[in-house]
Amino acid sequence: MTVLFFFCLLLLQAFFGVFDGHGGGKAAEFVANNLDRNIMKEVMSRCEEEIIEAVKDGYLSTDAGFLKEDLSGGTCSVTAMIRNGNLVVSNAGDCRAVLSRGGVAEALTDDHRPSRKDERDRIENQGGYVDCCNGVWRIQGSLAVSRAFGDRHLKQWVVAEPETTLLRIIPECEFLILASDGLWDKVSMQEAVDVVRPSCIGVDKSESISACKRLVDLSVMRGSIDDISVMVILLAHFLP
Incomplete structure (x- = not known):
């Protein structure tokens, strides 16, 4: 089971996530419902220079909260937080974030x-x-x-600590693709950018939802039988 999450406040701050569960959907649902709040709690209590540590602590506290629920299963995740013109991308597992920088695909995460x-x-x-x-x-x-949330029986080795990339949003940063491994196992990063870009850049009305559907259809056509969830975030809305 895969869960998509989006939260936005006045276009100055936003949180997006894709959560790809395994062993059932409980972990994905729990993390989708709690991770943004736990991260923001950490962010609001720290200075901007500590934002990477704040995200890490938000991930770890969410993992600890899920383990207290005595539920089985786990979930991978990729999240993007936009705050004051900065893009903060984090992952735990094999969900991936890919940036289109002037039409060139750039991986912002490394699969665990x-x-x-x-x-x-x-x-x-x-x-x-x-x-x-x-x-x-x-x-x-x-x-x-x-790396993943949950997975109690493997917790000694399967950690929820994320790796995080922080960058400033500039005009060359066109859009961000967040997706589960069901997409990336069949579609390359540059292919994904090439599919999305004509629908989102230089057009009167963005068709990002239809672009997401085309990516899903392409992955299925190539034989993917895994969960496939895709989110496209247009970064021009968040230019400082």
């Missing part, structure tokens, strides 16, 4: 998979193991992502 050397080293240093089963790298022979 057990095949990543730094992730594999972290897991093995904490006493876990990573192996490859039928071409898919997994933790303890089970999960194919190395």
